[in-house]
Amino acid sequence: MAKITLDDLRHAYGPNPERPEDYALQQLDFTFEDGGAYALLGPSGCGKTTLLNIISGLLTPSHGKVLFDEEDVTGLAPDQRHIAQVFQFPVVYDTMSVYDNLAFPLRNRGVPEAEVDAKVREIAAMIDLEDTLMNRASGLTADGKQKISLGRGLVRSDVNVIMFDEPLTVIDPHLKWQLRSKLKELHQRVKRTMVYVTHDQTEALTFADKVVVMNVGEVVQIGTPVELFETPGHEFVGHFIGSPGMNILDCEVKGGQAFLHGQPVATSNASAVKDGAEGPLRLGVRPEFVSLSETDGIAADVVKVSDSGRYQIVETRVGDAPVKLLVNEGIEIPAGKTALSFRADRTRVYRDGWLVAGGAEA
């Protein structure tokens, strides 16, 4: 058991990286606390697998260090790091039985057979593989195989962290849900650090206590699911998480007051915006925090209303900019001209993509 620290970590696959684009992973300083459930969330190609493989030792980073507790493990091979990893496509040893698959990592480490047997049976019970223990592993379905991969990590008592690289990609939807709850339950039982890589926000938000959001090789925000939802630190987090994503609107700020299409908007941090700094300014507000207001507000035109089950998604336009809002089921939506009000403490100004720090809230 150990906490995992990434110290000034960067990685480039090619030799002689110079520009930021040469790095598959931009500079990263972060600590995974012991026993936490983490998710690495980001779109395809953003460097999630790269980061995971660096932590497990399958890849040596081109810059920086990986520490387990205070020990520098950057140069250690995967089997010396006490980690386990579950891959996107289930890896099982085809010719072995389920039992032998689970026993394999222990036998390779010279664990006495009696102990192997006890451990394998304990874990098989935990992941519901008892009935198929003596079957050939190659005959199992994808979710069974994925459980074996997971089981091979769980049998070892020396494992600091179990890492999952999009483990549910090849699993049927109804089993996905089961396996995900199983993972969550296992985490609470074994209290090992788990790092779960995915590009699916639902998976990340349901599994993790802390979500690390990545985009093009860069960590854009680390936080609890609630923080990511309520206080996106970057426009990317705003529109990547949430469905529909955050409204992002060009705006102006004059003397600590934000203006949208010439109309003043109350925000939580416009007062912290410094005049004359570089980068475009934009306003971010989630559809959940926009409402129709009968009296005054920002003038808008209703363009389209669509039903999503629990609520209606209303698409409006403020000037040329599309603004979406959520309205509860059953409420009449006026056609044509209307007014919108943004909840001030959930409306924020972003400069060059990043949340402007300061203001009333910070």
Added chain:
Amino acid sequence: MNKLQNNKAWLFVLPVFALVAFNAIIPLMTVVNYSMQETFGNNEFFWAGVIWFQDILQSERFHASLGRQAIFTASILAIEMPLGIAIALCMPRKGPWVSVCLVLMALPLLIPWNVVGAMWNIFALPDIGFLGHMLNAIGFDFNFTRQPGDAWFTLILMDVWHWTSLVVLLAYAGLSSIPDAYYQAAKIDGAGGWAIFRFIQLPKLKRVLTIAFLLRFMDSFMIYTEPFVLTGGGPGNSTTLLSIDLVKIALGQFDLGPAAAMSLVYFLIILALSWVFYTVMMRNEEQ
């Protein structure tokens, strides 16, 4: 659901059937026909029943060449399969050397069989051939045209040189198709080199190796041109394999009936053994 029967598709297959019939079945039936008749020339044939088959199955000459054939095939399989896998494992998996290795490996396969025989014949000649000369120079009494052991040595060496590449290429293709995740998982599970070979590579290679084994088995069991050019079946009859014997009977002695019966027996042996090997090797494979 009620499946609609549509037999029109057979029409598309018919030309192939016709071709196969023309190519394989008709010549085969001619052989079957010959195998049951006696001829004394003048295009006169007499019914002979299964006499030729009885003769062949009891003939010591046939037993001897079948025995030599079995030893030859078993030897080259025992050498080429492990050697081919070993070479494939040593070949680089990526980088500029991959294509160099592949081309080098493919070269022996591209040389016509009679040329291979002629090459090795000259190569192994005790006085002027490089191999023969060197072996004699370092103290061996090597002469493949006179000593049966030396003839066998040269014959097997030639076949290994010519055909190991086929096993290498098939095994290499099989190895390249194993996803990286298997090796990564093995590393994390603490598996050593032998365990990786035994539990990942070998199981994943099983299908291609079965194909390689069957191809090498059938080819070597039918081999004719190379040993014919190299040793002509000699010295004496020591390297007279089945096909060489067959040609001697059919064309040398013009005994059409016995030769036809022998061909059929020969054909059935290959068919039966291939089936046995395939069944044994695939017995654990689920659909």
